[in-house]
Amino acid sequence: MIALVFAVLVAVLMGTATYLLLQRSPIRMVLGLGLFTHAVNMLIFGTSVSDRGQPPVLLDKAAFDGDISQFVDPLPQALILTAIVISFGIAAFIIALLHRRHTLDMSGENCTDRVDDPFALEPRAELDAVEEDYEWLEDVVLLRRQEQQARESRK
Amino acid sequence: MNVNANWLAAPVVLPLMAAAVSLLVSTRVTPKQTRIQRNVAILAAAGNLLVALFLLWLTAGGDQRIVLQVGLWPAPFGITLVADAFSAIMLTLTGLLMLCLVVFASGTLDERQGLNFYPLLLFLLMGVNGAFVAGDLFNLYVFFEVLLMASFVLLSLGGRPAQVNGGLRYVLLNLLASTVFLATTGVVYGTLGTLNLAHLAERMDAAPDWLRIVIAGMLLVAYGSKAGIFPLFFWLPASYHTPHPAVTAIFGGLLTKVGIYALFRIYPLLFPDLLVEWQPLILTIAALTMLVGVFGAMAVKTIRRVLSFHVISQVGYMVMGLGLALSGNQLAAGFGMAAGIFYIVHHMIVKTALLMAGGAAELTMGTGRLEKGYLGGLVKRSPVLAGVFFVAAFSLAGIPPSSGFISKLGLLQIALDAQQWWIAGISLLVSLLTLMSMIRLWQKGFAGPQEDVVAPLRRPNLRLTVAPIALLVTASLAIGVFSGPFFEWSSVAARQVLDRQGYIRAVAPTDQILPIGEQSH
Numbered sequence: 290m291i292a293l294v295f296a297v298l299v300a301v302l303m304g305t306a307t308y309l310l311l312q313r314s315p316i317r318m319v320l321g322l323g324l325f326t327h328a329v330n331m332l333i334f335g336t337s338v339s340d341r342g343q344p345p346v347l348l349d350k351a352a353f354d355g356d357i358s359q360f361v362d363p364l365p366q367a368l369i370l371t372a373i374v375i376s377f378g379i380a381a382f383i384i385a386l387l388h389r390r391h392t393l394d395m396s397g398e399n400c401t402d403r404v405d406d407p408f409a410l411e412p413r414a415e416l417d418a419v420e421e422d423y424e425w426l427e428d429v430v431l432l433r434r435q436e437q438q439a440r441e442s443r444k
Numbered sequence: 445m446n447v448n449a450n451w452l453a454a455p456v457v458l459p460l461m462a463a464a465v466s467l468l469v470s471t472r473v474t475p476k477q478t479r480i481q482r483n484v485a486i487l488a489a490a491g492n493l494l495v496a497l498f499l500l501w502l503t504a505g506g507d508q509r510i511v512l513q514v515g516l517w518p519a520p521f522g523i524t525l526v527a528d529a530f531s532a533i534m535l536t537l538t539g540l541l542m543l544c545l546v547v548f549a550s551g552t553l554d555e556r557q558g559l560n561f562y563p564l565l566l567f568l569l570m571g572v573n574g575a576f577v578a579g580d581l582f583n584l585y586v587f588f589e590v591l592l593m594a595s596f597v598l599l600s601l602g603g604r605p606a607q608v609n610g611g612l613r614y615v616l617l618n619l620l621a622s623t624v625f626l627a628t629t630g631v632v633y634g635t636l637g638t639l640n641l642a643h644l645a646e647r648m649d650a651a652p653d654w655l656r657i658v659i660a661g662m663l664l665v666a667y668g669s670k671a672g673i674f675p676l677f678f679w680l681p682a683s684y685h686t687p688h689p690a691v692t693a694i695f696g697g698l699l700t701k702v703g704i705y706a707l708f709r710i711y712p713l714l715f716p717d718l719l720v721e722w723q724p725l726i727l728t729i730a731a732l733t734m735l736v737g738v739f740g741a742m743a744v745k746t747i748r749r750v751l752s753f754h755v756i757s758q759v760g761y762m763v764m765g766l767g768l769a770l771s772g773n774q775l776a777a778g779f780g781m782a783a784g785i786f787y788i789v790h791h792m793i794v795k796t797a798l799l800m801a802g803g804a805a806e807l808t809m810g811t812g813r814l815e816k817g818y819l820g821g822l823v824k825r826s827p828v829l830a831g832v833f834f835v836a837a838f839s840l841a842g843i844p845p846s847s848g849f850i851s852k853l854g855l856l857q858i859a860l861d862a863q864q865w866w867i868a869g870i871s872l873l874v875s876l877l878t879l880m881s882m883i884r885l886w887q888k889g890f891a892g893p894q895e896d897v898v899a900p901l902r903r904p905n906l907r908l909t910v911a912p913i914a915l916l917v918t919a920s921l922a923i924g925v926f927s928g929p930f931f932e933w934s935s936v937a938a939r940q941v942l943d944r945q946g947y948i949r950a951v952a953p954t955d956q957i958l959p960i961g962e963q964s965h
Contacts, residue, residue: 310620315612322619329627336634365633368582372626375589376619382596383615389600390608 295335302328455573462488463566485562493539506936524579544912551908610683625666642951671703689803697796726767734760781938783854797916
């Protein structure tokens with residue numbers, strides 16, 4: 290019975306996550322990814338055979354007869370803990386990237402992407418994409434020139 | 445020979461420690477800090493290469509696997525690290541590439557770009573090394589994530605718009621692939637009750653067919669999207685051309701190969717019969733990957749974009765090796781696997797050299813655009829750089845006596861032997877198209893006059909830049925000329941990968957606990 294509840298829960302979470310991931314707004318995509326990892330975590334949790342009911346803790350060591358068939362499997366919780374930490378870190382990184390992207394958009398320079406469209410570029414941006422590859426080089430050139438000018442003005 | 449298995453932890457621990465130490469000086473941004481970080485990275489990369497060579501020397505005979513049960517927990521309960529000849533070969537190559545890359549990066553990065561580059565590189569090294577020695581599915585997942593996290597940051601280091609755009613695609617799609625991988629580990633644990641690879645290999649034979657197909661399919665999707673195989677490759681050309689050339693070089697040489705390594709490790713161990721049953725599927729994927737990569741390379745117009753697409757087409761050849769791993773009439777079964785491993789070795793060396801040389805050309809000329817004569821004249825300007833690019837490019841295309849020729853020949857031989865004429869034909873066609881693409885790069889990028897000077901740039905330090913490329917190119921030529929012993933070596937590794945019973949015996953999972961499903965339902 291509990292297994293069925295878990296299965297339904299995982300299915301609903303995955304469905305919602307897929308729907309959100311297919312949206313164009315980056316925030317929804319982040320939420321979708323969060324739900325997706327939650328769904329997978331629930332899936333792993335569902336493997337711990339929780340309908341056995343007993344926590345895997347020995348209260349009375351002397352009375353224990355070696356029968357472990359009623360214990361819930363504790364390993365999935367360790368797996369989930371690791372997975373949560375990893376997905377949390379990556380979610381934070383994605384949000385930082387989105388924030389960076391947002392500030393780039395606000396500055397109105399160099400970035401011709403639309404904010405609400407993480408994958409498709411505007412046609413113009415597609416044309417500019419090749420130029421964009423070398424922005425970092427041009428930045429270096431600009432920096433050098435500025436340094437040179439600063440040096441000359443000091444003289 | 446009796447060896448202390450704790451050596452196996454060194455490829456993971458050493459880069460981690462070095463990265464942690466070099467992060468200590470990351471508080472202030474000065475050239476001095478970057479220099480300290482670089483020196484630590486050089487030391488760590490050299491030490492890592494030595495450890496890898498030691499492990500290679502131990503396992504090269506092909507009859508020994510080094511197994512470390514971390515914390516002395518017996519096999520299915522604790523973390524298991526395993527190294528056989530294949531792992532050791534991959535570890536050695538990774539160490540070599542990483543050392544070359546640190547030197548290359550110190551010649552091309554300036555102080556501002558170099559900030560915290562080296563610690564991230566060391567974290568990447570830790571993840572890659574860990575994936576090569578991981579002995580269970582969940583640790584494989586964790587090490588994948590470690591290397592991905594480092595690669596996310598490396599890719600977007602600098603934070604330019606193109607990098608942020610490319611980085612977002614890369615992060616989202618790789619995170620989805622990792623989540624599929626995690627879901628697979630959930631399914632595996634829920635149904636078979638274990639995650640240890642040797643233990644899984646024992647239990648997989650008794651598992652019902654539908655379950656094995658589900659697991660194999662999910663793993664193919666998860667590893668395939670890391671490796672960049674046909675329908676799942678699109679994150680690669682969207683992002684690989686955006687970061688600094690040094691980053692592109694190590695990504696192109698290492699990261700997709702970790703996915704390929706996982707496929708080469710897991711499939712023969714867990715689903716040897718599916719390798720035969722699914723052969724048409726795997727070969728179709730291989731053919732489409734090759735074709736898409738090589739046609740994509742023709743359509744794009746900068747050096748690094750062209751080379752990124754060639755990463756994909758080359759991955760197709762490796763998948764072809766996997767598809768033919770167990771077939772063979774005249775040749776022994778396992779020849780395909782050996783050809784695939786040999787191809788990985790060749791590809792990692794040559795691709796990194798090529799991406800380094802292309803990146804150095806971009807830096808020297810200020811642009812990588814192939815049209816309108818932006819590039820050109822590099823033959824006169826720095827003939828050594830042009831020379832190493834030439835050799836690397838023609839090794840990639842498969843011209844003798846380079847390693848590319850031998851590795852393609854091996855794959856062709858097994859394809860003809862297994863009477864898969866069509867895949868042999870496609871691989872030849874793709875070879876030809878690769879050669880054309882390389883000639884185009886050469887003509888537009890290096891030979892001929894330069895018509896339009898884009899930006900007079902600080903030149904990269906040519907000695908530091910060319911030396912690692914020359915070393916890698918020499919290695920490629922050496923592998924091509926002395927192909928006999930090298931191919932014998934990959935045959936030994938292939939035999940060991942295919943030897944499931946040996947793997948199970950070496951890891952020796954001990955428990956008698958039944959799969960969970962059988963107990964409670």
